[in-house]
Amino acid sequence: MAVNYLQPVTMANPLVGPEPTTLICPSCKASVTTRVDHKATTRTHLVALILCVLLCWPCVCVPYCVNSCLNADHYCPSCNAYLGTYKR
Numbered sequence: 060m061a062v063n064y065l066q067p068v069t070m071a072n073p074l075v076g077p078e079p080t081t082l083i084c085p086s087c088k089a090s091v092t093t094r095v096d097h098k099a100t101t102r103t104h105l106v107a108l109i110l111c112v113l114l115c116w117p118c119v120c121v122p123y124c125v126n127s128c129l130n131a132d133h134y135c136p137s138c139n140a141y142l143g144t145y146k147r
């Protein structure tokens with residue numbers, strides 16, 4: 060298990076998905092269900108811009124409220140370590 064010792068803990072975890080995931084936290088070694096923060100991506104801003112041009116400005120907030128347009132950042136609920144990002 061020491062093979063990945065030199066890799067930073069902040070490396071994206073390919074196992075995480077769009078929803079909270081149960082995994083072993085590499086930081087505190089506990090079995091946790093991740094806390095997910097949804098972040099806007101470049102695509103989110105593009106969709107917002109397109110909606111703004113084609114429709115009207117109140118639509119701009121729509122893609123920021125739709126989780127399917129957002130990346131999912133996973134954090135450990137126990138030690139708050141960053142565990143990985145699910146990219147759209």
Ligand SMILES: [Zn+2]
Pocket residue numbers: 084085086087088089091135136137138139140
């Ligand atoms: Zn942890």
